[in-house]
Amino acid sequence: MNLSNLYRTLSSVWLAIALIALCALEVIAGTVIEGLTGSHERAALYTYGHPLFKALLVGFFLNILLSALRRLPWKWCHTSFLLAHLGLLMVITGVFVKITFGLQGHMVIMEGAETNQVWLPGTETIDANGRELDCEIVAYSPHAEEKLERWFKNDLVYVDGLKPIAMGEIRAISMEGSLITVTAADAPRDGMLTFVRSEDAVYVGTEKLPQAHVAIDGGRGGYGVVAQIDDFTLFTPLTRQITPLPSLAKLEDNRPLVTVRYQGETVPLLYDATGSGLRWPIGDKLVRFQPKRTTLPYHVRLRQVRQINHPGTEKPAAYEADIVVDGRPRFLAMNRVVSLPGGYRLYLSNLNNNRAQIVVNRDPAKYLLTYPGCLLISLGTLMLYIKKRP
Amino acid sequence: MKILAALYLISPIGAFIGHTLLLVSRMVVLARPPVTSMAESLLFVPWIAMCGALIIRRGRRLVGLAAAVILCFAYPDFEPVAPVLNSNMWLSTHVILVVSSYGLFLLAALFGHAYLIKPHQRLTKLVYHTLFLGTAALIAGTLLGGVWAAQSWGRFWDWDPKESWAFISICCYLVGIHAYTFGHIKARGLAMTAALGFLAITFTWYGVNYILGTGLHSYGFGSGGGWIYGLAVLGDLFILSALFFKNSWVGYLKRYDTGKRGRAPRALFRSVRNTLHLYGARRRHRPDT
Numbered sequence: 001m002n003l004s005n006l007y008r009t010l011s012s013v014w015l016a017i018a019l020i021a022l023c024a025l026e027v028i029a030g031t032v033i034e035g036l037t038g039s040h041e042r043a044a045l046y047t048y049g050h051p052l053f054k055a056l057l058v059g060f061f062l063n064i065l066l067s068a069l070r071r072l073p074w075k076w077c078h079t080s081f082l083l084a085h086l087g088l089l090m091v092i093t094g095v096f097v098k099i100t101f102g103l104q105g106h107m108v109i110m111e112g113a114e115t116n117q118v119w120l121p122g123t124e125t126i127d128a129n130g131r132e133l134d135c136e137i138v139a140y141s142p143h144a145e146e147k148l149e150r151w152f153k154n155d156l157v158y159v160d161g162l163k164p165i166a167m168g169e170i171r172a173i174s175m176e177g178s179l180i181t182v183t184a185a186d187a188p189r190d191g192m193l194t195f196v197r198s199e200d201a202v203y204v205g206t207e208k209l210p211q212a213h214v215a216i217d218g219g220r221g222g223y224g225v226v227a228q229i230d231d232f233t234l235f236t237p238l239t240r241q242i243t244p245l246p247s248l249a250k251l252e253d254n255r256p257l258v259t260v261r262y263q264g265e266t267v268p269l270l271y272d273a274t275g276s277g278l279r280w281p282i283g284d285k286l287v288r289f290q291p292k293r294t295t296l297p298y299h300v301r302l303r304q305v306r307q308i309n310h311p312g313t314e315k316p317a318a319y320e321a322d323i324v325v326d327g328r329p330r331f332l333a334m335n336r337v338v339s340l341p342g343g344y345r346l347y348l349s350n351l352n353n354n355r356a357q358i359v360v361n362r363d364p365a366k367y368l369l370t371y372p373g374c375l376l377i378s379l380g381t382l383m384l385y386i387k388k389r390p
Numbered sequence: 391m392k393i394l395a396a397l398y399l400i401s402p403i404g405a406f407i408g409h410t411l412l413l414v415s416r417m418v419v420l421a422r423p424p425v426t427s428m429a430e431s432l433l434f435v436p437w438i439a440m441c442g443a444l445i446i447r448r449g450r451r452l453v454g455l456a457a458a459v460i461l462c463f464a465y466p467d468f469e470p471v472a473p474v475l476n477s478n479m480w481l482s483t484h485v486i487l488v489v490s491s492y493g494l495f496l497l498a499a500l501f502g503h504a505y506l507i508k509p510h511q512r513l514t515k516l517v518y519h520t521l522f523l524g525t526a527a528l529i530a531g532t533l534l535g536g537v538w539a540a541q542s543w544g545r546f547w548d549w550d551p552k553e554s555w556a557f558i559s560i561c562c563y564l565v566g567i568h569a570y571t572f573g574h575i576k577a578r579g580l581a582m583t584a585a586l587g588f589l590a591i592t593f594t595w596y597g598v599n600y601i602l603g604t605g606l607h608s609y610g611f612g613s614g615g616g617w618i619y620g621l622a623v624l625g626d627l628f629i630l631s632a633l634f635f636k637n638s639w640v641g642y643l644k645r646y647d648t649g650k651r652g653r654a655p656r657a658l659f660r661s662v663r664n665t666l667h668l669y670g671a672r673r674r675h676r677p678d679t
Contacts, residue, residue: 013568014574016568017565017568017569017574020561020564020568021561024557024558024562024565027558027561028558030549031555034551034602035601035602040548040549047549048549104544104545335480335541345544347541347543347544359545361540361545363546366540370546378529381525381526381530382526385522385523385526
């Protein structure tokens with residue numbers, strides 16, 4: 001095939017029709033996958049996010065560009081065609097600019113709190129106090145389950161090999177050295193349970209609900225849970241039991257597991273999508289497997305978040321938030337965006353009790369390419385109709 | 391709604407006046423355009439189609455019949471608007487444009503079916519006008535939806551199922567329009583595009599909310615009626631297949647009746663080939679022997 005034939009093929013309407021049809025088929029497949037699995041991420045993995053789809057977009061770009069060049073020298077009668085298809089070129093270019101240079105993330109802020117950190121969903125990093133840890137990945141599993149084992153949960157005491165004992169049934173406690181002996185009413189083994197009091201632990205807890213985690217040596221010694229009975233504080237270490245599992249159909253629910261090696265130590269880490277869970281010790285660091293973060297050039301503080309209901313009903317009419325951005329009060333609501341210098345835009349995405357999720361977006365191509373392209377497509381399509389009507 | 395549906399069968403113009411009054415009163419009471427739910431779109435789409443039929447002064451009875459069928463499934467509701475839809479500006483632009491395009495495509499599909507049953511040049515123009523205008527409205531409405539999504543959800547386009555099926559519908563019509571504009575299909579092909587494209591529109595309109603039930607357009611979700619929808623689509627595809635091969639099997643039967651039986655497969659092949667020529671497929675040049 002010589003260059004002339006190649007040029008004619010690449011600029012032909014048959015190629016355009018074939019590309020449009022292929023694109024439509026791929027998108028149909030994506031919606032079917034999403035309908036069957038309930039997972040937008042899985043659909044994107046096989047269709048919209050697949051390199052083949054990006055190749056189709058490049059194919060569109062080439063076909064439109066070459067078909068326009070084929071009509072050189074342009075005349076007035078080509079105006080409608082050129083407008084509509086120039087708009088398409090601008091929109092496709094805008095897509096690639098957004099993918100390469102844009103930002104799409106979110107912030108989760110409690111009322112009264114302030115942050116400038118933006119979470120980037122779908123990314124993964126081993127975070128060691130705000131920095132990515134340079135470590136070796138020994139193993140990776142797409143999904144895993146974690147159980148945190150401890151001796152007591154709520155107001156029941158759990159010991160391996162014994163049935164759970166209610167805290168209210170503990171009759172006596174005695175201490176000898178570092179051993180605390182507890183006598184329970186129906187403890188099956190000599191009526192005694194033994195706990196060990198650790199000298200390095202920080203004790204925080206209530207009498208009946210020992211739910212608070214404590215960190216030993218700032219977390220470097222592990223974690224535990226405490227309970228207070230009279231003058232005695234019981235402590236139980238937290239032990240993790242992690243089970244690798246196959247990937248779920250709904251990728252969004254996956255919790256990947258990664259085993260990392262650092263300074264001769266190996267530790268398994270389960271993905272923490274919110275980045276608010278426990279950090280685990282490895283070497284001289286405390287690390288967490290979480291999404292990547294980027295720093296916004298602004299500090300955002302959430303003053304108040306509220307849901308406005310339709311009068312006389314419990315149904316929401318509007319979601320609103322009062323925020324302060326670098327000392328300036330701003331109002332955020334559904335359909336009311338806060339635009340900041342530098343092209344950053346904040347959107348109120350979700351609110352839950354006294355916590356707001358704010359989407360942070362930066363699209364350098366929006367006003368230069370995408371929106372003007374959309375206008376040209378609409379205008380050009382209308383002009384094509386007016387020009388070509390029988 | 392059933393009274394209005396029955397009235398469309400008796401007097402389309404009278405029913406249209408009543409329909410208009412109903413929509414205007416809803417707008418006044420609710421203080422917003424009547425396009426925020428499936429129930430309201432079932433009222434609005436037939437109204438747009440009848441508007442188009444009255445403007446071009448063709449197809450009143452046909453559209454009246456279609457409107458009567460659609461209105462049988464319509465149910466009035468006064469649900470409060472979801473927070474994300476609480477914007478009259480976007481309801482008046484994006485949603486009105488998109489739902490109006492559904493009405494125009496309904497009109498195009500009706501004219502397309504009519505053309506496939508009995509070809510007429512006037513019908514070609516009607517199919518062309520309604521198809522092209524509908525596509526222009528759908529493209530503009532979909533792009534405006536992207537702008538609204540950027541304002542509400544923080545991103546222009548994310549292949550939400552509703553967005554995806556709007557894109558698929560646009561692609562269906564663009565394939566037909568490109569092929570017709572460059573002479574690769576003729577009027578029958580355009581009529582078939584109008585008829586088949588409307589099936590994609592019905593899935594965008596109904597299937598995404600009631601069959602797929604996923605995505606960010608969740609304020610329109612419902613369930614039920616999937617099997618009725620499926621039957622309707624299969625029935626229409628069967629009718630379109632019969633119309634597509636009408637000339638083939640009519641020609642084949644004629645050959646069979648006149649005694650020129652030949653071998654059945656060859657006769658059928660020739661008939662199918664003649665049908666494709668009607669849709670614009672090129673004849674292969676044969677040298678004279």
